[in-house]
Amino acid sequence: MAYRQIRKDGEEVLRKISRPVENIDKKILSLLEDMADTMYRADGVGLAAPQIGVLKRMVVIDVGDGLYEMINPVILEQSGEQDGIEGCLSILGVLGKVKRPMNVTLKYTDRNGEDITIEASEFFARAICHELDHLDGILYKDKAYKMYTEKEFEEMQKD
Template structure:
């Protein structure tokens, strides 16, 4: 099921979301719906609050066709830092530079209820941090160092390709 995306400044995007207490069929259906919604909107990640669900569930595309499903994710370690441009399905046409950890370790539950840990680096680490922020009511614009006008985005990316 594809869901409509909640857009900023909707209050639901600014709330801390409750942990999932039990993985039910409803949670599994939500994971499927999040994936479909993310793909339909050409995203690389999406969190439950972006579709109006007040629980700690998110999905990030690891590579084409492979998705990381995060239930109650928690960053337990960070290393390094880097800056890069981010955007968000809930804030269309807004892009900006955000500094994030370049390496993270995340503890989460998968759809079977098994506790998992993953180390993520660079781009994947950035995407996971972005989605976990959503679960705590934080938008990337609150961490933005510099806004990049949409009509200058392509040039900015080319100029900073090797940063």
């Protein structure tokens, strides 16, 4: 169990395109564990490898239904639309309103080398899209049509 430093907005690694994982070895499995530990410690629901400075196509996500470890994930289909608030462990202090697909069909490889295809909707679909954007050097703020400070957002919630 190791916690990694989360890279912050402005660091070049967050804007680079990640490379596919060619071989699932002990190093990759250890990286998945470190990513999950780091995500949970930071109280996040997702983390992509570039966020800890590793340019590999890997993400971990847990929106409350258990941990998903995704290697070389690819969205096969998407449909519908949802509007929602997003934050990011790499961009502290601000939130943004972002349009995302309501439903996605995703293919990825798990830690055992098995190809998995899943369908996700609502918040899980949002989290998948957010994390996969990181693999292509895209941050949610690039897609946000409205940004809020955390204080502004808290004030809005009170009204």
